[in-house]
Amino acid sequence: MALLWKTRSEMSAAQNGSLIGGETISILKPDERLKGRLDALASHFRSRFQREPSFLVRVPGRVNLIGEHVDYCGYSVCPMAIEQDVLVAVCRSDDDDALRLTNVDSKYQDYLHNDLQEIRKFRLDNHTLGPAWYKYFLCGVKGALEVIPEKRRPRGVLAAVCGNIPPNAGLSSSSALVSAALLATVHASQHEMSKEDMATVSASAERYIGTQGGGMDQAIAFLGKAGSAKLIEFNPLRGFDVKLPDDAVFVIAHSLADHNKAATNDFNTRVLECRLAAQVIARRSGLEWRSVQKLIDAHQLLGASLEEMAAIVSRELHEPPYEHQEICQILDTTPEELNRISKVPVDTKQKFKLRQRALHVFEEAARVLSFRSVCERKDLDAADRLRQLGNLMSSSHSSLQSLYECSHPRIDVLVEAANACGALGARLTGAGWGGCVVAMTTNDRVEDFVENLKKKFYHNDECAKGLDLMRYVFPTEPKNGASIHYFQ
Numbered sequence: 487m488a489l490l491w492k493t494r495s496e497m498s499a500a501q502n503g504s505l506i507g508g509e510t511i512s513i514l515k516p517d518e519r520l521k522g523r524l525d526a527l528a529s530h531f532r533s534r535f536q537r538e539p540s541f542l543v544r545v546p547g548r549v550n551l552i553g554e555h556v557d558y559c560g561y562s563v564c565p566m567a568i569e570q571d572v573l574v575a576v577c578r579s580d581d582d583d584a585l586r587l588t589n590v591d592s593k594y595q596d597y598l599h600n601d602l603q604e605i606r607k608f609r610l611d612n613h614t615l616g617p618a619w620y621k622y623f624l625c626g627v628k629g630a631l632e633v634i635p636e637k638r639r640p641r642g643v644l645a646a647v648c649g650n651i652p653p654n655a656g657l658s659s660s661s662a663l664v665s666a667a668l669l670a671t672v673h674a675s676q677h678e679m680s681k682e683d684m685a686t687v688s689a690s691a692e693r694y695i696g697t698q699g700g701g702m703d704q705a706i707a708f709l710g711k712a713g714s715a716k717l718i719e720f721n722p723l724r725g726f727d728v729k730l731p732d733d734a735v736f737v738i739a740h741s742l743a744d745h746n747k748a749a750t751n752d753f754n755t756r757v758l759e760c761r762l763a764a765q766v767i768a769r770r771s772g773l774e775w776r777s778v779q780k781l782i783d784a785h786q787l788l789g790a791s792l793e794e795m796a797a798i799v800s801r802e803l804h805e806p807p808y809e810h811q812e813i814c815q816i817l818d819t820t821p822e823e824l825n826r827i828s829k830v831p832v833d834t835k836q837k838f839k840l841r842q843r844a845l846h847v848f849e850e851a852a853r854v855l856s857f858r859s860v861c862e863r864k865d866l867d868a869a870d871r872l873r874q875l876g877n878l879m880s881s882s883h884s885s886l887q888s889l890y891e892c893s894h895p896r897i898d899v900l901v902e903a904a905n906a907c908g909a910l911g912a913r914l915t916g917a918g919w920g921g922c923v924v925a926m927t928t929n930d931r932v933e934d935f936v937e938n939l940k941k942k943f944y945h946n947d948e949c950a951k952g953l954d955l956m957r958y959v960f961p962t963e964p965k966n967g968a969s970i971h972y973f974q
């Protein structure tokens with residue numbers, strides 16, 4: 487079976503005049519490098535379902551170059567889509583109502599639910615040790631069913647998944663899976679949506695898993711473009727190309743410490759701390775805190791610059807962690823109202839580091855803007871540009887380590903190793919508490935850099951024994967976002 491590619495107009499004709507995906511998701515000729523995986527995926531599909539898949543969606547992972555833990559505060563980020571991706575082979579089934587899901591990787595067990603429409607009502611955040619893999623897929627299906635008009639929804643769907651984004655490592659494997667499930671369901675329904683809408687709906691859908699992410703991962707998954715990173719702005723969602731210096735190469739290196747974000751409260755605690763910091767800043771500045779949810783809300787109400795916001799934080803918020811009772815006192819509210827407005831459990835004994843978290847966010851948001859402007863400045867020579875970008879990445883890492891406290895001992899050792907191997911800058915990427923580092927080097931040094939990093943970090947490491955290191959430390963470049971392909 488061959489994989490066909492068709493132009494958008496051929497596609498429209500093929501679908502009886504109804505434009506699928508609108509002027510939106512590209513229908514592309516698949517890269518030759520996908521061939522082996524596509525063959526394996528199609529044959530897995532056939533063996534499980536005794537049918538041919540009708541189309542395929544591809545959604546990439548991403549590496550965030552700078553702007554960590556600021557998206558859910560409303561601030562811009564600067565990621566790029568990477569080569570590693572999630573592929574889903576799909577067939578609409580109109581003779582039964584089931585969702586049948588399988589994965590080429592046998593560690594992810596098959597899933598069946600007899601009534602696809604019921605998935606709209608599923609609760610997907612009720613897990614203790616982290617969600618089963620198929621729940622991420624169900625998030626995307628649920629999100630799609632909520633926006634597809636009833637008469638268009640498929641009765642049943644057969645789907646086979648094949649992914650090669652290292653999971654639980656800050657390269658956004660979860661969002662690639664959620665977004666691919668959404669795109670597969672939307673496309674199977676011949677429903678038209680813009681890339682921005684897909685990204686927004688996918689971001690909301692992934693929150694069903696229980697983590698309150700900001701939308702960066704789904705945005706770059708759909709808006710990514712080969713050749714440039716993206717500055718992603720939120721509310722409204724917009725992506726602007728960031729042309730990276732020609733001589734810069736970004737290397738991803740895995741710390742070999744996994745962290746499943748939905749299995750702990752770490753991530754949501756940071757989201758909550760930022761919300762409370764925003765409300766306390768608003769109150770201390772004489773503003774109505776009840777209308778404030780994000781740090782950017784307080785920022786916009788105050789009309790200050792990011793630098794001024796950092797100064798306000800240093801002046802108004804203290805370093806020792808805040809207790810629940812103190813926050814209620816400052817906001818002149820009850821635990822019940824704070825629970826309703828800010829989602830703080832009524833009887834929590836938790837303490838909140840408001841100053842550290844808010845300082846990180848305002849300074850990191852400023853670093854994102856500096857990163858873009860350094861990329862664009864015409865007056866800098868090549869070496870100076872790289873030096874400045876590297877310094878911004880390194881400052882970002884220090885801040886994540888000391889103010890945001892989302893690094894991991896193995897990440898810190900890996901960042902030091904990358905620096906010792908000559909990186910111009912290195913930082914943790916993604917949510918943290920493990921996962922990957924992104925380091926910047928140059929074209930002429932990248933091969934030596936990767937080899938030296940392998941020797942320095944991985945070669946004497948018990949955790950790395952028997953691993954194919956090509957999958958754990960590799961150069962990367964900006965790739966395209968989501969696409970759709972057709973099977974013949």
Ligand code: ADP
Pocket residue numbers: 572589591594617618619620622647648649650651652653654655656657658659660661663745746747748916
């Ligand atoms: P990440 O930083 O990779 O997004 P998360 O903790 O957010 O990490 O979510 C990762 C989870 O996504 C995995 O634990 C797994 O359940 C799911 N996942 C990722 N890749 C795949 C895949 N190829 N097949 C099935 N499930 C996957």
Ligand code: NG1
Pocket residue numbers: 550553554555556557558655656657658659660661692697698699700701702703747915916917918
């Ligand atoms: P990962 O690295 O995929 O767990 C998370 C959030 C992002 C962003 C980053 C930190 C989701 C789906 N992703 O990413 O929105 O907040 O952490 O910058 O919640």
Ligand code: MG
Pocket residue numbers: 658659660661747
């Ligand atoms: Mg994730």
